[in-house]
Amino acid sequence: MQIIEIIIADDDVLAAASIKTILESGGDVAVTDVGKNGCEAVELYIE
Secondary structure, three states, X not given: OOOEEEEEXXXXXXXHHXXXXXXXXXXXXXXXXXXXOHHHHHHHHHO
16 A cells, blocks of 8 residues: 655644544555645645
């Protein structure tokens, strides 16, 4: 099974943590990082 790596962009820390928990609970998604907005998420992707 291939793991899907994603970056979450959300300015609400609690919402981002909840989304991360839900997505990772299935075992086929790995949240690699969390950005506070879209621009930060793009910067995290580039790194």
